[in-house]
Amino acid sequence: MKYRELTKEQFFELHQEFSKFLATQQIDAKEWNTIKKENPAMAEEELNIFSDVVWEDVLTKTNYLEHTSENDINLFKCNSKEIIRIYIKLNDTSKSFLNSVDFDWFLKNPLDDSIEYFKAAKKCTIERNLEIFKLIELGSQISKGELFEKISQLID
Template identity: 80%
Template sequence: MKYRQLTKEQLLELHVEFSKFLATQQIDAKEWTKIKKENPKMAEEELNIFSDVVWEDVLTKTKYLEHISENDINLFKCNSKEIIRIYIKWNNPAKSFLQTTDFEWFLKNPLDKAIDYFKASKKYSKNRNLELFEMIEMGSQISKGELFSFISQLIR
């Protein structure tokens, strides 16, 4: 398995897609019930293959990731050959990006001296999608890139 198996909740959300996936392998609902009961190893393998297909599709389409914690924000633009990172750090330990009022203050005052910015880029050290997957597993979330674009324009 290249990634990880989708959670039960994710599989429930994708039940229509999973049914189509099974159909491509000539497995209907009745057959799937039988496989789960009589050959759980095969059922597990089908779930693993489906999960990899879904992850591969999602990761290939991912253009931005972000990771927000109390004192810093990591924003990533995920190009095909390299990843661009913007790192934002509070210089004020009393503030937290996880507090709505502090985050809103930050958005209104992005150039305040209490905030530092760093920007860098690097080529992927392994397969792009694997790197993005690892970042997601460590807490990054897929985003539309709005915050990345906003900050990128400020710190050119």
């Protein structure tokens, strides 16, 4: 398995896509139920293959990631051969990026002296989608990139 198996919730949300996936392998609902009962290893393998297909599709379409913690924000722009990272550090410990009022303050005052910015690019040392997957597994979330682009323009 290249990534990880989807969660039960993710499979539930993708049940129609999973049915289509099974249909491409000439497996109907009745046969799927038989496979699950009589050959759980094969059923597990089908779930793993489907999970990898879904992850590959999602990761290929992913261009931006964000990871926000109390005093730090990591923004990532994922190009084909490199990942550009903007790191934002909040030095005012009385504020938190996780607090919506403080986050709004940050958006309105991005040049405040209590905020530091760092920007760097890293070539993908492994396959791009695996790099993105690792960032997601570490807590990053897929985003539209609005904050990345805004901050990038601000600090460039």
